[in-house]
Amino acid sequence: MAIINEADVAAVVARVVEEVQVTDIHTHLYPPGFGDMCLYGLDELLTYHYLVAEFFRHTSMDYHAFFQLPKERQAELVYQTLFIERSPLSEAQQGIVTVLKELGLTVDAGKELPALKEQIKAIPLTEYVDKVFAAAGVKEVVMTNDPLDGTERRWWEKVGNKDPRFKAALRLDPLLNDYEMYFGELNNMGYRVGRYLDNVTLGEIRRYLKEWAKKLAAVYMAVSLPPDFKVPEDSTRAHILEGCVIPVCRELKIPLALMIGVKRRVNPHLDLAGDSLGKADIRSIEYLCRVYPENKFLVTMLSRENQHELAVTARKFRNLMVFGCWWFLNNPEIVREITAMRLDLLGLSFIPQHSDARVLEQLIYKWKHFRRIIAGHLTTRYRELLTKGWPVTEKDIEKDVKELLGNNFWNFVGGR
Template identity: 50%
Template sequence: MSLQSREEIRQAVSEAVQNQPITDVHTHLYSANFGDLLLWDIDELLTYHYLVAEVMRWSDIAPEDFWKLTKQEQAEHIWQHLFLDRTPVSEAGRGVLNALKELGFDPGTKDLKSYREELAKRSTSEQIKDVLERANISNVVMTNDPFDEKERAVWESGKKAEAPFHAVLRLDPLLNDYGNTKLKLREWGYDLSDEWNDQSIKETQRFLEDWIGKMNPLYMAVSLPPTFAFPEDSDRGRIIRDCILPLGRKHNIAFAMMIGVKKQVNPALGDAGDFVGKADISAVQNLLSEFPQNKFLVTMLSRENQHELAVLARKFRNLMVFGCWWFMNNPVITNEITRMRMEMLNTSFIPQHSDARVLEQVIYKWKHTRLMLTDVLTDKYADIAETGWKIEKEAIEKDVKDLLHQNFWRFIEKDFTKL
């Protein structure tokens, strides 16, 4: 039966969006067996780098003094300045409140101590289960860095990601700092030459093959500066051309590029000191056209790049646009960008990923995304209903499943039930 009124359409859309389990295609979370690599609890939520950057605009504490505080003291400082001294109207502040609410706490008490005490009673496994159920997330895609010594030790011990978590091979040091990284690779037994030659290619590929074997990654990934270019006579350009892309074709592993971050424009703020820049999208265009057998997942950090990226996706089926990354993840922007993408790409994109670094962030990030997506889809279905086209509940459910789950798995050509 077709839906007649806008109210009926919105109700059907809301139910479909709320009921659809999500594949979160990019996070910085870990399964419980990775130990304290997984960040969770109220103090981690409050000391997330978005709020660190925000508190520095209000507090007169020097960054170097802030970093000398314990984690709890940092959280208390942020709680005081951003939640008690003023109203937490920012997206990051609102997110903390929504996470507390969805976890069963009363944000109105403003009682940080009671939130801490209650969360301290929970185990990591219990919290993972509770959070993923509340957020209705069926699959979590991690970010796994073989150059991080602590994480490397976990993988070297033979541990694997536990369901519903899946691995991704993250390669920032290899691609963005090869001069220093090749020294590390030599320490690990990879015989790279001083020059980029057949020996260096062979050994870099061997390193990648080893970690593909350890992780079974869904894709390989890198974050890139706005100056990223391809082709380019650089270490990064050569590694992409001679190692990443050939192995991607061999193993059918997509290459994810997150483009547009300017690292540490204010080093005193640590992770909170990164910035954004408009990129030249011709690098992506050249990769897509020159390597049609490779698959590319791409998100860009600058608002100014979003239209070009959507147009490019209309031209190349080996490109999957995903998410509103980092500084783009604000409701006024995600609403605009999702509408634009839908108008140009129908539903053949991935509207969002959480990019969560703290477990509980998936609760509010996906709550906010579901609200936004309900508004956008309701408007789009109502628009076409005015033409006389019949809007069916089953069609809405299929579209929502594609957007929040199926598009990713279809694109990377993997069956999550067999991983």
């Protein structure tokens, strides 16, 4: 294949990045077969906590009064406040505009919300999911699946997942962060656990993890952790992590994903929109990677201040895979900065983004916006190579882009 000219790099990179089908390695999505757990549509998009937090920046409305309203009315208030009374300039607002554009929805002069909603409702759900995946350029997603959630567990026991585009990840948040509240649920599921972590209880927790990881066909286990997460330490979380999760992941040959830095309910009146972030101690990641070299760890951290140290740590441990710019980091300027820094330190050996989408259409804007960023960075890098006399072909670019946006993940978790 011919070497690309420096003048043609931008166009080639843009085309390759636009055409590649992405593996979105962490979402909170569900397939259509899971009923009401499959969230989609403008009411869900507009009442997602990203926009709810921004809505309360512009109103004195009582928090409780807002959350008592039907979702449709909440969406109307958010839309009126953030899209009609002022221009949608924030990333979360721009995301909605991107979704409308990429789905080909007609925005009339009055920007009427009911008309937009009707255009979506006219499309059958299974067809609509196909349309969203195509618009986002997403081939497959990894869900977040928690058997300790009774509602979700019933779907797995009754229906199961029949859509191969939706892969599973076994979520560990209740088990690790709130064991005292959930050990009774484990008992209800047939696992003979107690409040205290004796050998019988630890053995039963391991049985739970193995059985449900296999039932879900989980590609990894995952947990969100607070900034003060620490291991080793004498705590319930640390004992379950080291005594149960680590050995089961190693036995099943699946990674553990650690998403670190979430401060829950800083403002409890805002419900899910009231969570925040904090800087974490990277030494816990160093410890896990060093002490458990046969385990693999997917790690993302929520604080901007953790990013450089995390990337440097990944240079020291090949069993650590850095991934994504999520939640409060998912803003274009921060994503540009972090992605450039990771390219500098890690080359192509990281996973640059995941959507963290909880509402189906969020796939569209998160991947559309990120593709522009990664295309810009790669264009700059390939131009630098060409000016230094290093030949670059279209095949080289295609291989690199596929590695970043899909193959790195599958190679790390051990293939399909």
